[in-house]
Amino acid sequence: MWTGSLINHAGAFVVPFFAYYLTGRQGFGPAQVGLVATLYGAGGVASTVAAGAAADRFGRRPTLLVSQLAAAATTLAVGLADGFGSIAVLAFILGFTSYGAAPVLSALVADVVPEPDRKRAYALHYWAVNLGFAAAPVLAGLLAGHDYRWLFAGDALTTALCAVLIAWRVPEVRTANAGTAEPTSGAGLLHALRDRALLTLLPAVFAMVLVYTQYQVTQPLAMRAAGLSPAVYGLVSAVNGAVIVVFQPLVARLADRCDDARLLAAGALLLGAGMASTAFDHSAAAFAVSVAVWTLGEAIAMPTSNAVVSRLAPPGLQGRYQGLYAMTWALAAVAAPLAGGWTFSRFGAAPVWAGCLVLGALAAGGAVVLRNSPLRQPTSSPQAA
Numbered sequence: 001m002w003t004g005s006l007i008n009h010a011g012a013f014v015v016p017f018f019a020y021y022l023t024g025r026q027g028f029g030p031a032q033v034g035l036v037a038t039l040y041g042a043g044g045v046a047s048t049v050a051a052g053a054a055a056d057r058f059g060r061r062p063t064l065l066v067s068q069l070a071a072a073a074t075t076l077a078v079g080l081a082d083g084f085g086s087i088a089v090l091a092f093i094l095g096f097t098s099y100g101a102a103p104v105l106s107a108l109v110a111d112v113v114p115e116p117d118r119k120r121a122y123a124l125h126y127w128a129v130n131l132g133f134a135a136a137p138v139l140a141g142l143l144a145g146h147d148y149r150w151l152f153a154g155d156a157l158t159t160a161l162c163a164v165l166i167a168w169r170v171p172e173v174r175t176a177n178a179g180t181a182e183p184t185s186g187a188g189l190l191h192a193l194r195d196r197a198l199l200t201l202l203p204a205v206f207a208m209v210l211v212y213t214q215y216q217v218t219q220p221l222a223m224r225a226a227g228l229s230p231a232v233y234g235l236v237s238a239v240n241g242a243v244i245v246v247f248q249p250l251v252a253r254l255a256d257r258c259d260d261a262r263l264l265a266a267g268a269l270l271l272g273a274g275m276a277s278t279a280f281d282h283s284a285a286a287f288a289v290s291v292a293v294w295t296l297g298e299a300i301a302m303p304t305s306n307a308v309v310s311r312l313a314p315p316g317l318q319g320r321y322q323g324l325y326a327m328t329w330a331l332a333a334v335a336a337p338l339a340g341g342w343t344f345s346r347f348g349a350a351p352v353w354a355g356c357l358v359l360g361a362l363a364a365g366g367a368v369v370l371r372n373s374p375l376r377q378p379t380s381s382p383q384a385a
Helices: 002-010 014-024 030-058 060-080 084-099 101-112 115-146 149-169 185-193 196-215 218-225 230-255 260-280 284-312 318-347 349-371
Strands: none
Touching: 002 115, 002 149, 014 030, 014 060, 014 115, 014 149, 030 060, 030 084, 030 101, 030 185, 030 318, 060 084, 060 101, 060 149, 084 101, 101 115, 101 149, 101 284, 101 318, 115 149, 115 230, 115 284, 185 196, 185 318, 196 218, 196 260, 196 284, 196 318, 196 349, 218 230, 218 260, 218 284, 218 318, 218 349, 230 284, 260 284, 260 349, 284 318, 284 349, 318 349
């Protein structure tokens, strides 16, 4: 799974250069690019819960293969399409198929890794994802220099390769379901939506992802307002990947010694404070320090929250729980650019950074509340829902 995720995300060539492709090759305007990006995100929101439920009902490997192979085919189709209408429709389908892998992979980690080791496993998986993301823009730039079509071909190939590798090497393990009837999708989701601990965790995750996503939206605007060039922005952004690459294995080892709720609270506070400190940044070095602080929060909080979800999930509902978790990420990823961009343009930077600090504090408060909730799965059958 680690190798498959590394290959898949190292080949995530389309997303970093999609806006360049749409404006340069297709001639789209800013409004059209924004709508295509929104449709891609909407497809992701729609797919996560469906993929999680399918993983519980039909198995991890079949769901992953269908999702990833469909994503590979759709990626090729987008690269061959011309015109706003066809690309807009395909962008929604691409989001739907691409996002579906996340809850399935998270459920697979829970299947094959014993519960005491899951925090470390999710941290190492997160490390693989970020290693891939760090390499993807560099490789994509080389391919785009020859022909944009190579971006779509390479992305499709690595997506398919990830699915085949995991299907070949990772067994289908759902021993928790033995001897229990398979819950219907509706009953399983109702059970999840009545889980107070999960309903405490998901808003905290939503708040953290809202803060985290500002690095793609308002932080570049702030750096531009400070007179820094795109090249400097690229170097500062590389600090995120460098910190993850260096410190994520260390965080993975330390996570086993710490309480989940305290890790979540610490990560949320570092995320909020690090992003809020951008308000005082005027030089590349200062922005780099802010990036390093919130990246540490990301490295602590994100894998921990994933592990907590896996622990909360009762037998037979791991995929659905992970689907709701992935949907929270997708919703925040859609909402963050809209909220951050609108606030920045209408009221300036200060309310954005103050909002990040408040959101980080609220997420930390949610983690404190979660500490008083049971973090193990309930013993009652989900069919009771």
